[in-house]
Amino acid sequence: MIPAAPSPLQPPRWQQLWREAVRDPRELLRLLGLPDLAARVGAEAAAQFPLRVPRGFVARMRPGDPADPLLRQVLPLDEELRPMPGFVADAVGDAAARAAPGVIRKYRGRALLIATGSCAVHCRYCFRRHFPYAEETAAADHWRAAVDCIAGDASIDEVILSGGDPWSLATSKLAELTAALARIPHLRRLRVHTRLPVVLPERVDDALLDWLAALPWPVTVVLHANHANEFDAPVDAALARLRAAGAVLLNQAVLLRGVNDSVEALAALSERAFAAGVLPYYLHQLDRVQGAAHFEVPDARARELHAALAARLSGYLVPKLVREVPGDPGKRPL
Ligand SMILES: *Cc1c(COP(=O)(O)O)cnc(C)c1O
Numbered sequence: 001m002i003p004a005a006p007s008p009l010q011p012p013r014w015q016q017l018w019r020e021a022v023r024d025p026r027e028l029l030r031l032l033g034l035p036d037l038a039a040r041v042g043a044e045a046a047a048q049f050p051l052r053v054p055r056g057f058v059a060r061m062r063p064g065d066p067a068d069p070l071l072r073q074v075l076p077l078d079e080e081l082r083p084m085p086g087f088v089a090d091a092v093g094d095a096a097a098r099a100a101p102g103v104i105r106k107y108r109g110r111a112l113l114i115a116t117g118s119c120a121v122h123c124r125y126c127f128r129r130h131f132p133y134a135e136e137t138a139a140a141d142h143w144r145a146a147v148d149c150i151a152g153d154a155s156i157d158e159v160i161l162s163g164g165d166p167w168s169l170a171t172s173k174l175a176e177l178t179a180a181l182a183r184i185p186h187l188r189r190l191r192v193h194t195r196l197p198v199v200l201p202e203r204v205d206d207a208l209l210d211w212l213a214a215l216p217w218p219v220t221v222v223l224h225a226n227h228a229n230e231f232d233a234p235v236d237a238a239l240a241r242l243r244a245a246g247a248v249l250l251n252q253a254v255l256l257r258g259v260n261d262s263v264e265a266l267a268a269l270s271e272r273a274f275a276a277g278v279l280p281y282y283l284h285q286l287d288r289v290q291g292a293a294h295f296e297v298p299d300a301r302a303r304e305l306h307a308a309l310a311a312r313l314s315g316y317l318v319p320k321l322v323r324e325v326p327g328d329p330g331k332r333p334l
């Protein structure tokens, strides 16, 4: 029997999986056999920034382990509501660097585009968890203001699609944007900052790969994985297809207490990413955003971990340890 072809009216499979994400902390804890942890779940924290995690990512968590490094990244806890001096809503000075609706200009040659506010997963430590996405996405008005801003500044040779997660947009929407960007003669490179190939690898479907392969610039995809356990066979397959479509794959991670703050965890992350065809790029010191204080690793400890990593791994497997400081000309090495 020949299976019926998907009808053009049917949404792509990844959008279906996106909608089926776990959004109730009690359900997540039930799936993992951790009902006792419910007492530490912050209802108010979840109301401020709701839980969202695709079921395929939940499947990579260890059942029965309250300290699981993937669980810790997504579970809303009471601790997030404790006010901490120095932890603010706009930790990296995005508001001051806004060049047009949805365009952030901080560094020479590069324009970062807030393509959308949506993400398939909600990371508790996210530096844009308080970002005013409703007013600030470049997709508004068919990208016009954002594209005009980039077209009007010949010093910009690289556009970075960011968000939120830019690949949460429908592929047709992405194609609309890149068609407009392709008319700007001074662009030389395109970069995509996305966590989707890791948290929902089904997003890397034929339509996305066709779009990618047809782009007129070299493309770099900067992924975001913080722990080796975030990789599995479907992620490997998605990354192999991205590479086959011509993308250069890099990874940025955030140094997070209780997730990857050991030499073993960081070395395993670099090695696992490389096995999947991904080079480590940045290891970020946490941005001091409200609600994320319990993830912070002190600078002295961060330096010590980084030195130990450099003493252990091939040079190209050691990410640059950096922090974002508002006003700096680039990420600041620690
Ligand atoms: C991090 C960042 C970039 C990219 O910096 P690279 O060091 O080139 O990776 C560009 N624009 C903004 C606003 C950023 O925050």
Ligand code: SF4
Binding pocket: 118, 119, 120, 121, 122, 123, 125, 126, 127, 128, 129, 163, 164, 165, 195, 224
């Ligand atoms: S995927 Fe990135 S932008 Fe989205 S919640 Fe996580 S850290 Fe924030």
